[in-house]
Amino acid sequence: MKILHIIRSCDPKAGGPIEGVTQLSKCYKELGHQLSVVTLDLDDADFVKNQTLFEVFALGSGKKSTYGYSKKLIPWLTLHCHEYDVIVINGIWQYHSFAAHRVLIKAKKPYYIFTHGMLDPWFKRAYPLKHLKKYLYWWWGEYPVLRDAKQVLFTCEEEKIQARESFWPYRCQEQVVSYGTAGCIGDQDLQKQLFLETYPQLQGKRYLLFLSRIHPKKGVDLLIEAFSKVYSAADDTILVIAGPDQVGMQSNLTQLAERLGVAEKIVWPGMLSGDLKWGAYLNADAFVLPSHQENFGIVVAEALSANVPVLISNKVNIWREIVEDNAGLVANDDLVGCESLLSQWQHIDDVAKDNMRVNARVCFKNRYEITKASSFLLGLFEG
Structure with a gap:
């Protein structure tokens, strides 16, 4: 065709x-x-x-x-x-x-x-x-x-x-x-190494990853404020906010981080692609997307493919599937909800986190792997 x-x-x-x-x-x-x-x-x-x-x-x-x-x-x-x-x-x-x-x-x-x-x-x-x-x-x-x-x-x-x-x-x-993506591809060890070499301040650090457009609907301001409340100065967890600044929000967000005292705990890599993007996922402790609106969320599927649990709002429209597969955590798209996501994740033990990482990959394979999506669409077109 x-x-x-x-x-x-x-x-x-x-x-x-x-x-x-x-x-x-x-x-x-x-x-x-x-x-x-x-x-x-x-x-x-x-x-x-x-x-x-x-x-x-x-x-x-x-x-x-x-x-x-x-x-x-x-x-x-x-x-x-x-x-x-x-x-x-x-x-x-x-x-x-x-x-x-x-x-x-x-x-x-x-x-x-x-x-x-x-x-x-x-x-x-x-x-x-x-x-x-x-x-x-x-x-x-x-x-x-x-x-x-x-x-x-x-x-x-x-x-x-x-x-x-x-x-x-x-x-x-x-x-x-059906909809989805090809998921994590390439040499994962090299991708992880490349990302940490490019951003050496993350070496040996645990970080939460936001990777999407920096846009009002994505809830980045909520994320920064919730992060400042949950992760104290004594905690060495870092927040990585990666993505293109399409509407000029980043300067206001960096000022917000400074007012809240967490500017030194946030890394802004800009838009990531290729091996750098996959390295960012693979090294992450969890992926965070507190969006006010998200019809699907390709980045959520990408995170799942890299065995990364997802912490998302209930305005990301695939949130029910995430809950059903125990592949992450879900809360409201407000400050209380975002704090809840980060706080819950902070207090989950390592065994439970490892189980959720396994579930993340299974969720991706069963629901969002692109070959299934393409076969579905072709069947629809040919029908």
Whole structure:
């Protein structure tokens, strides 16, 4: 099959959606299928020019806009959409989904769409004015995209349920699909060594790892405050906060850490990838993600694959599976909940922690390993 994914950006800094596409492309290729990607990136972007896993058609206009308008997208899709057996739209609220719907309906070409958590009601509560603007757009812009899709794909049951609560009218063909990642690959001993050599201040230290975009919805401020309350100056545990600072939060967060007296106990590596990223996971005592909203959490699956227990909020939509498999701890996405996560972990004995590490890997293999996800999706597309 020839499969086309339409997505706002293939920049790795954009987070989980493009990582999911990347992982699926590897599996599709091994099974003899071809995946191509249309994006609204500029064609001279390094991450476009250096992409070797799949063909990228970058049609960006160069204008700085989160909406991502491009006059090239509709003509390109009109000319090429019939060349593909399957078309998947990734994400909503941006020009690529609106334009794709406009072309594909006219061409009578069926399509699937991943909402990637963008219908979560948390956004309605957190940004009420923005939600009102979205409501005006919903009627004529985004609702038809979902209504007319062959299937709207959700990465877990919780995401599907939550999506029903944000906008009205809401009618679509819902489908929960398997989703995941390839997990920890490579020489783990070398990866662990590389990370500690790169960040020697972590040698011989126990650390908690946050690895995700630094964004208001991720609860990083809660994490720093909870860390300051649970881990005293006498405790040598370190907090590693790794990820791209997309909205300029880090300076405020470092000031918060200074006010709370824990600035010396926090390491900020920035965005990690490849062996450095896996080394960060493999050396971690636990992974922490106190998000206010997370439709799936590729980084949670990655941590599980590296035998790392996950300490997450109950707004990470796969939290029920984590509890069921005893692969980590779950609490509310507030300061009390975040403190509870860290305090519980601090007081768990080593035997229980080791058992949870084993459970983490089993949870990953049974639920989130990418070959199962790709087989599920291919079966859906071929059905």
